[in-house]
Amino acid sequence: MSGAREEVLERIRTALGSERRAPEVPRDYRVTDDRPTESLLDVLTDRLEDYKAQVLRCGPDDVAATVAAALDAGLGSGWTPASVVVTPGVPEGWRPDGVSEDDARPAVRLADFAATVTGVAVAIAETGTLVLDGSPRTGRRAVSLLPDCLVCVVEAGEVVGGVPEALARLDPTAPLTMISGPSATSDIELDRVEGVHGPRTLVVVLVA
Amino acid sequence: MTTAPERTDPTPLAPGAPRSGTTFLGLPTAPRGVGHLRGERPFPDAARDALRDGQLRANLGHATTTIRKKRAAVVGEVPDWEALRQAGKALKTATMARLDEHLVELERRVGERGGTVHWARDAAEANEIVTRLVQATGSDEVVKVKSMATQEIGLNEALEAAGITAHETDLAELIVQLGDDAPSHILVPAIHKNRAEIREIFLRTMPQVDPDLTDEPRRLAMAARAHLRERFLRAKVAISGANFAVAETGTLAVVESEGNGRMCLTLPQTLITVMGIEKLVPTWRDLEVFLQLLPRSSTGERMNPYTSMWTGVTPGDGPQEFHLVLLDNGRTAVLADEVGREALHCIRCSACLNVCPVYERAGGHAYGSVYPGPIGAVLSPQLTGVEDNASLPYASSLCGACYDACPVAIDIPSILVHLRAEHVEAQEKTTPEGAAFTALATAMSHPRLWHLAQRAATLGRFLARGKPTLPAVLPPPASKWTRSRDLPAPPRETFTQQWAREHRR
Numbered sequence: 070m071s072g073a074r075e076e077v078l079e080r081i082r083t084a085l086g087s088e089r090r091a092p093e094v095p096r097d098y099r100v101t102d103d104r105p106t107e108s109l110l111d112v113l114t115d116r117l118e119d120y121k122a123q124v125l126r127c128g129p130d131d132v133a134a135t136v137a138a139a140l141d142a143g144l145g146s147g148w149t150p151a152s153v154v155v156t157p158g159v160p161e162g163w164r165p166d167g168v169s170e171d172d173a174r175p176a177v178r179l180a181d182f183a184a185t186v187t188g189v190a191v192a193i194a195e196t197g198t199l200v201l202d203g204s205p206r207t208g209r210r211a212v213s214l215l216p217d218c219l220v221c222v223v224e225a226g227e228v229v230g231g232v233p234e235a236l237a238r239l240d241p242t243a244p245l246t247m248i249s250g251p252s253a254t255s256d257i258e259l260d261r262v263e264g265v266h267g268p269r270t271l272v273v274v275l276v277a
Numbered sequence: 278m279t280t281a282p283e284r285t286d287p288t289p290l291a292p293g294a295p296r297s298g299t300t301f302l303g304l305p306t307a308p309r310g311v312g313h314l315r316g317e318r319p320f321p322d323a324a325r326d327a328l329r330d331g332q333l334r335a336n337l338g339h340a341t342t343t344i345r346k347k348r349a350a351v352v353g354e355v356p357d358w359e360a361l362r363q364a365g366k367a368l369k370t371a372t373m374a375r376l377d378e379h380l381v382e383l384e385r386r387v388g389e390r391g392g393t394v395h396w397a398r399d400a401a402e403a404n405e406i407v408t409r410l411v412q413a414t415g416s417d418e419v420v421k422v423k424s425m426a427t428q429e430i431g432l433n434e435a436l437e438a439a440g441i442t443a444h445e446t447d448l449a450e451l452i453v454q455l456g457d458d459a460p461s462h463i464l465v466p467a468i469h470k471n472r473a474e475i476r477e478i479f480l481r482t483m484p485q486v487d488p489d490l491t492d493e494p495r496r497l498a499m500a501a502r503a504h505l506r507e508r509f510l511r512a513k514v515a516i517s518g519a520n521f522a523v524a525e526t527g528t529l530a531v532v533e534s535e536g537n538g539r540m541c542l543t544l545p546q547t548l549i550t551v552m553g554i555e556k557l558v559p560t561w562r563d564l565e566v567f568l569q570l571l572p573r574s575s576t577g578e579r580m581n582p583y584t585s586m587w588t589g590v591t592p593g594d595g596p597q598e599f600h601l602v603l604l605d606n607g608r609t610a611v612l613a614d615e616v617g618r619e620a621l622h623c624i625r626c627s628a629c630l631n632v633c634p635v636y637e638r639a640g641g642h643a644y645g646s647v648y649p650g651p652i653g654a655v656l657s658p659q660l661t662g663v664e665d666n667a668s669l670p671y672a673s674s675l676c677g678a679c680y681d682a683c684p685v686a687i688d689i690p691s692i693l694v695h696l697r698a699e700h701v702e703a704q705e706k707t708t709p710e711g712a713a714f715t716a717l718a719t720a721m722s723h724p725r726l727w728h729l730a731q732r733a734a735t736l737g738r739f740l741a742r743g744k745p746t747l748p749a750v751l752p753p754p755a756s757k758w759t760r761s762r763d764l765p766a767p768p769r770e771t772f773t774q775q776w777a778r779e780h781r782r
Contacts, residue, residue: 073396077554080304080609081377084618091374094367097360098566116579173593176544177510196572196580209594210543210585214536233565241526241561242390244591247568247584252536255576256449256465257472257494259340259631265448265498266505267536267583 102195102230109194109228110277116197120250121263122271129276136186136220137165139272143218144184152183156212158205159188163222176211184218185268192228193235196249199223199273200235203244210244219268221248225277305399306662307607312400312431313459314607314661316645319668321761324639333640336471341631347577348628348682355573364566365685369622372559373612379524379559380603386527390589392599399606404435407516407549410600411441414547416513420505422531422538423447424518425625426551426604428460428647429660432516443516444508446537448501455482461641461649464575464627469640472497479504498535505537515541515596519552520624521567522601525560528588529601532571532581542585548596553604555612555621567624570684574626607660616695620655622685629679629689635672644669651679655692663699670696709754734767741766 102109114124123142127135140148150167157170168186171179179185188206189199199221201207213219229235239245252267263269307314316323327333352358372379384394395410397403411419419436421427421443433443433454445454452467453460456478460466467475472492479486479497483504490500517538521530529550531538542548558564572581590599612618630636630650641649646657646666654673658666670693679689704711720726741747747764750756758764770778 073398073402076398077396077603077605077609078377078380080605081380081554081612083302084304084609084613085374085376089374091371092367094371095360095363098357098364098569100565119579120582180510193580196569198580203591203594210539211595214539214543232569233562236561236565236568241523241528241586242588244588244594245584245586246539247580247586248582249578249580250582252534253582254448254498254535255344255578256447256452256467256535257475257497258336259344259465259468259576260494261576261578262494262498264495265502265535265537266446266509266540 100233106225113194122250124273126275132163135274139220139274143270143272154182155186156208171212179211180215182216185212185216186220189221189223191235191238192223195231198247198249201246218270220272222274302613304610304613306610307660308399312429313647314657315665320672323643327640327643333469337640340468341637344631351573362686365570368563382524390527392589395602397604400430403430403604406602408439410549414514418442419514419516420444420446420512420541422517422541423450426518426553446505463625509540512545514547515545516549519550522557523561524557528586530586532584534582539583543595547598549600551602574628574684611659617659619687622687623652628682632678632682651689667700731771737767
């Protein structure tokens with residue numbers, strides 16, 4: 070196909086001609102947010118709840134109990150630990166007793182689990198967005214996709230104000246997933262309804 | 278620069294595909310006979326039928342009103358929206374100015390990370406490449422993420438001809454596919470269907486659907502989930518488009534809502550992405566602008582539920598084989614037009630459709646192309662050559678709402694006017710409209726003639742019979758004008774007559 074490659078490139082050169090004017094890009098938009106952490110957490114909570122995600126807040130010593138409460142909220146109180154998978158990098162102190170760790174089984178078999186618990190790479194307050202980056206803490210992409218309930222644990226230090234700060238913290242070559250609320254669609258009469266192919270329930274545990 | 282299309286046969290570039298034409302720089306437009314850029318009928322004819330469909334107008338009115346309110350609210354809360362918009366516009370202009378260099382860099386980065394880049398001069402070549410890649414996997418079915426590029430090239434039909442079944446997985450695309458229908462909106466291809474109609478399609482076409490399915494949107498979404506779940510889990514090959522590609526890193530991005538995109542981008546062994554050559558941005562940082570502009574303009578959300586970004590292949594996570602098909606299909610012809618090339622800045626948000634008074638009433642099918650609405654009216658005629666979509670530059674009242682809504686500030690009205698001029702200049706025979714304007718120009722440059730003409734025009738008052746407008750049933754060729762416009766009855770006296778009467782004392 071090198072013929073096509075050379076030809077398309079040559080067409081572009083012909084189209085642009087010799088005089089190419091590339092303007093300076095004005096970056097007059099906000100790239101930082103100096104609001105205190107506490108108000109960023111409030112904004113994040115507000116945005117997540119607006120998308121019908123549930124938010125539970127706790128201190129650093131109560132994460133495992135709050136994750137258990139999050140699973141109660143997502144699965145109902147009768148859930149069995151064996152139906153919950155956690156990513157390999159989720160700290161021991163966050164894990165409710167008896168939950169399974171992702172054992173690198175074929176991705177489609179992750180659908181057997183009812184819920185997933187992960188950490189995040191960064192969270193964006195203004196848009197209510199959690200970013201997973203394929204690291205051990207956030208797991209491979211399929212693990213946060215196939216089980217119907219997703220519990221994400223966010224630490225205060227991982228929360229930034231806007232999109233520019235978040236992208237600056239990320240490695241672009243990692244497999245990235247930005248999650249803003251549970252799976253949803255606007256395809257019926259352009260109105261949003263939650264719950265299609267991705268996890269229908271999103272519970273966020275905010276640790277501060 | 279005016280790019281009056283030559284009507285001579287260009288040099289064939291790929292065997293077999295009929296060509297439609299070239300720009301004056303010799304750059305080929307999208308070929309005829311493949312893909313979905315041309316309608317069967319001119320816009321006014323198709324629109325007239327659509328306007329008679331009361332259900333369609335009700336559905337469109339409801340949906341566009343809903344989304345306009347949502348968009349206005351989330352755009353209004355961003356204090357630096359205009360700065361983002363100007364940055365987006367400048368970024369796109371700068372990208373186009375060095376498009377060849379950025380594409381070569383993208384190709385190198387994708388290759389370094391284990392992906393393979395293919396180049397396609399046009400729709401036919403892209404379809405051949407994708408079909409060959411799917412056949413090489415041995416699979417006879419693929420799952421698809423909603424993609425305008427693959428709609429544009431008619432990929433599903435090409436795959437079907439090769440015995441490969443393509444399952445659309447986006448809810449609206451699924452509705453269109455199951456209903457054996459055509460898309461009518463960039464973002465929500467089934468916008469012309471309401472919930473009751475969608476329920477009826479699902480009941481008719483989904484084999485295992487619950488017969489008690491209601492038309493509650495949540496229940497309909499659940500039905501789609503059940504219908505597609507097993508297909509996702511067994512799929513070996515996925516085909517996607519791309520919202521963005523980052524040249525400096527080789528990163529691709531798909532922005533979606535339902536998670537069907539994630540399923541396709543994550544679970545199959547092989548991923549094939551078809552992307553127009555204009556969709557890339559130079560640097561990773563540039564996404565900070567577009568990831569703010571796109572969701573708010575598109576679905577009226579602060580951020581869409583899922584954005585996936587991947588760079589080549591990641592061992593142990595996602596597809597282990599990745600192909601990127603870079604598609605021209607007339608884009609370089611658009612790039613050659615210094616005015617029209619701004620249409621390539623489009624990030625496919627569909628905000629211009631939702632605010633357009635013409636789109637809201639006529640609907641997307643009337644445009645005949647997969648790109649409807651204001652952006653379609655400037656993009657489709659340029660991709661095909663303006664004579665193959667000659668009515669589209671006129672499918673607008675030039676009110677400018679599209680320009681205001683566009684997150685990258687594409688001056689759509691100016692491009693529409695530019696394309697109208699191009700169409701007029703391409704005419705070899707004099708049209709009635711052309712003759713009328715030539716006569717008008719002559720009259721206006723001769724004061725005596727002009728006064729005579731004005732006096733003659735007041736005779737039109739007899740036709741109006743005291744009504745404020747002339748009757749719509751003027752004889753041809755005047756009827757072509759009055760069919761869709763009110764022609765006011767001429768005033769009793771002209772402005773100069775009135776001035777002279779009141780001031781000459």
